[in-house]
Amino acid sequence: MLACELRLAGADVVVVERLAERTGESRAGGIHSRTLEVLDQRGVLDRFLAEGEPQPVGHFSGLYLDFDESESRHPYPLMILQSAVERLLEEWAGELGVRVRRSAAVSGIRQDAGGVTVELDTADGAAELRAGYLVGCDGGRSTVRKLAGIGFPGTDATMTALIGDVELPGLPEDYVWVRRTPGGDYSAIAFEPGWYRVITSEYDRVADRDEPATFEQLRESLVRVAGTDFGMHSPRWVSRFNDAARQADRYRKGRVLLAGDAAHIHFPAGGQGLNMGVQDAVNLGWKLASVVRGRAPESLLDSYHDERHPVGERVLHNTRAQAALARPGAATDALREVFGSLMVFDDVNRVLRHMLTALDVRYPVDGDHPMEGRRVFDADLKTDEGVIGVYQLLHGARPVLLDLCGSVEVTAAAAGWADRVDLVAARAEDELWPVPPVGEVPAPAALLIRPDGHVAWAADAGGEPDTAALRAALTTWFGPALEG
Ligand SMILES: Cc1cc2nc3c(=O)[nH]c(=O)nc-3n(C[C@H](O)[C@H](O)[C@H](O)COP(=O)(O)OP(=O)(O)OC[C@H]3O[C@@H](n4cnc5c(N)ncnc54)[C@H](O)[C@@H]3O)c2cc1C
Structure with missing residues (x-):
């Protein structure tokens, strides 16, 4: 990636x-x-x-x-x-x-x-x-x-889990979702026809992390935890994990x-x-x-x-x-x-x-607009070429200055970054945009969106856009403006 x-x-x-x-x-x-x-x-x-x-x-x-x-x-x-x-x-x-x-x-x-x-x-x-x-x-x-x-x-780890992709003829149902027993817990999930992912977790043992995980260990663990191995066979992959953090x-x-x-x-x-x-x-x-x-x-x-x-x-x-x-x-x-x-x-x-x-992640930002620092929603936009989603504008992994109110000040403020930042004029289709965990927020008048989809600067409809803050955000994230 x-x-x-x-x-x-x-x-x-x-x-x-x-x-x-x-x-x-x-x-x-x-x-x-x-x-x-x-x-x-x-x-x-x-x-x-x-x-x-x-x-x-x-x-x-x-x-x-x-x-x-x-x-x-x-x-x-x-x-x-x-x-x-x-x-x-x-x-x-x-x-x-x-x-x-x-x-x-x-x-x-x-x-x-x-x-x-x-x-x-x-x-x-x-x-x-x-x-x-x-x-x-x-x-x-x-x-x-x-x-x-x-x-x-x-x-350090305090438990050991074993995981295996196996064939499993003896399971009474297709799907066992985290079944808890006194010895630990197990699950068996049919990922694709014919084979299952079996996981056992035991909390009274911590395996040596360099010891290879084997099918036999998984079988023994399943018998300890579930009381049966369900007749599992033909392992494709067996591994181990734990709760070390x-x-x-x-x-x-x-x-x-x-x-x-x-x-x-x-x-x-x-x-x-x-x-x-x-x-x-x-x-x-x-x-x-x-x-x-x-x-x-x-x-x-x-x-x-x-x-x-x-x-x-x-x-x-x-x-x-x-x-x-x-x-x-x-x-x-x-x-x-x-x-x-x-x-x-x-x-x-x-x-x-x-x-x-991770929909609610907010990166530290100077501004206090609820969208700033957060990921932008893939809102529908009306453009000269028809309706598109915000994410379509990010396909090239370039920053986007989205002007949703035809503001001359916003366009002028960003002129020095025209080589690095795509200026897109559009209208928001919806009046409210979801911004987890804040809730629904009125569609902005303008947004500076970083290539990762996080909002670097936002202006509310109905107010004067703070173009000094826009220029500061452009400089912070995309370097100084070109002269002239
Ligand atoms: C049972 C289990 C279930 C999981 N389920 C989920 C899930 O549902 N969703 C989820 O988001 N995550 C899940 N994870 C976590 C996920 O598997 C890992 O977070 C992910 O693999 C990490 O990717 P990575 O590229 O950072 O590292 P890795 O996948 O470990 O890749 C590292 C690569 O570096 C290579 N490498 C190592 N050392 C060197 C070296 N010296 N020189 C050159 N190459 C080297 C390795 O060969 C490997 O290809 C699960 C993990 C486990 C164990």
Whole structure:
């Protein structure tokens, strides 16, 4: 995702991957509303929708959450396996001309004032690459993070979960959704005809993280927790995960940055890890490309940490809460019952839904307009070419100044950025736009939208647009105005 974002913004990028080919491991089971929106912003969502299955509900620690159709054009979790997500992203990257160098493992890095030298172990021996910047997207055990000396504080695992994609003839029903027993919990979900994903969680053991997970261990665990192995056989993939929760203490050290699991690991409850990684990438891509292309000062990169670290912190927090709600025992049973009874209230459901979908994320901003700092809704706009959605304007990953009131002042104020910012004149079709968690907000008179879909500046209809604030936002995010 990051490579695609960088290419779209005109940077030269190479992906270095240790493996010779994609693993095809199913891993993450779905993507949430904000990630669906982000893909929509780039015009590639249809590919994912074609391979996925929208779900009617989401969940918080196995307790059902409802979605609200008015908040997003994609108010559902999309069930799609990570193997498909990785394939679709790689195909898109190929179309954009991203080079992928496989069978090359990063083994050393040297930073200096002008760039980063990356040492590689390849099938043909040692090699080196020279780059302006290096982003470690190399997973929870990130070599890049360790080599850069970035701390990864957090909490250790307190439980062990085993996961396997298997055939399962003996299950009495198609779907077992988190069944709690005194020994832990288990679930069995038919992802595709003929095979199931089986997960067991046990809370009285912490496996050695380097010990390989085996089918036999999964079988033994299922017998301990469920009392039977349901006759499961023919495993395609078996793995292990736990509730260790850690976060990089800084997302940038000089010319080295971190994104995805390299920056944060946590219990996979609620399915947020892959989503957060994709959204890290969309926050970082356009900023890094601007810096690399000399259009913005290096300090712009600090906003990546400032904006994304708190998002990661919140996910660690809510997944710790979900892990606590999952432990066996009478006290947790009671807690789940109380929690579940609260979740039927719209307000409670909404808070948790926003937390998991990340629709309510607000990046720190100077302004106080309710849209500023938040993701823009894909509202319908009337233009000379017909009705289009806001996200169509973001396909090229360029900033957009949306003038919805024909303001001469707004157009004039942005003249110095015409080379970098697309000025679009339109009319809003709807009077109210949804802005989670605020609610419905009157359609603005003008908006400055960053390439990641977050609003950098907004003006209300009926007032004088604050063009000084607009110019300040343009300078902060897209560099100084051109002279003349
Ligand atoms: C059981 C389970 C269920 C999950 N369900 C969900 C879900 O429903 N939704 C969700 O959003 N998330 C979910 N997740 C989390 C999700 O799988 C991860 O967050 C996601 O894979 C992280 O992506 P990444 O690209 O950051 O890291 P990874 O997927 O770990 O990719 C890192 C890549 O870097 C490569 N690499 C590593 N070291 C080097 C090196 N030295 N040199 C070169 N290459 C290297 C690796 O080979 C790998 O290809 C789940 C996780 C688990 C375990």
